[in-house]
Amino acid sequence: MDYALTFLDSFSPLSRTCQPHDSFPNFKAAEYMGSWYEQVHTIGSAFQPNDTVCNQVIYTDLTSEGRFKVYNSGQSALGAKRGGVHGDAYCPDSTGDCYAKFFVQLSDHPNYMVIDTDYTTYSVIYQCNIRQENVWLITRDPIMGEALHLKMLNIVTE
Numbered sequence: 001m002d003y004a005l006t007f008l009d010s011f012s013p014l015s016r017t018c019q020p021h022d023s024f025p026n027f028k029a030a031e032y033m034g035s036w037y038e039q040v041h042t043i044g045s046a047f048q049p050n051d052t053v054c055n056q057v058i059y060t061d062l063t064s065e066g067r068f069k070v071y072n073s074g075q076s077a078l079g080a081k082r083g084g085v086h087g088d089a090y091c092p093d094s095t096g097d098c099y100a101k102f103f104v105q106l107s108d109h110p111n112y113m114v115i116d117t118d119y120t121t122y123s124v125i126y127q128c129n130i131r132q133e134n135v136w137l138i139t140r141d142p143i144m145g146e147a148l149h150l151k152m153l154n155i156v157t158e
Contacts, residue, residue, distance in 0.1 A: 018128035024096030024114045029066055031119040033059045036138040038074070039149070045134050051077040057138065059089070066091045070100060116155045122148055124155050 038055035041048055048055075055074035062068040068091075073084030087102035089112060096114035117123035122144075125136040137144075137152045144152075 018133065019126070021113060021115060021126060024116065025094075027091065027094045027096035027114055027117075028119065029062055029068065029091045032114070032117065032123070033062055033068065034140075036123065036140060037142045038136055038138050039144045039152075040135075040137040042132075042134040042136075045132065049076070053077045054082070054142075066093070070102075072102075122152055124152055 036057050036059075038057065041055075043050055052074040053076070055072070057073075058071045060069045060071075068089050070087040070089050071084055072087070073082055075082040085102050087100055089098055089100040091098040096117075097110035098112040098114065099110055100112040111127050111129060113126045115124040115126050121140055123138050125138065127134040127136075135156060137149075137156070139148065
């Protein structure tokens with residue numbers, strides 16, 4: 001899949017066509033739980049300012065049905081107080097095509113797709129709706145090395 005345009009550019013709010021993607025084989029939600037640190041996100045996201053730093057997502061409380069809690073937090077690069085938002089997510093099967101909600105009703109189509117992960121080091125996430133495509137590169141460690149950064153960029157641009 002070619003996420004290069006999605007990953008590098010900000011997008012017009014209209015006429016988005018979602019990229020086809022392969023489901024992640026045998027996604028294991030239990031291994032995905034815990035703390036992750038955002039390294040890169042799509043520029044111009046409707047719900048995430050470009051100047052946020054030290055972004056972290058924590059996944060907890062996985063149920064046997066595949067439902068879990070999400071807490072996203074970060075702060076402005078200008079030094080504002082750290083803030084966050086709580087949400088709910090649902091991964092109904094082992095494809096990595098999941099549903100997440102913050103403030104609004106749960107989507108009727110997957111809106112949080114795990115494209116690739118090794119569960120212990122990195123994850124690449126894709127999200128698409130009528131207004132915008134988004135890609136996030138997240139890692140288990142707060143600081144990402146150059147080799148891992150290049151690996152994740154290669155996944156995004158395949």
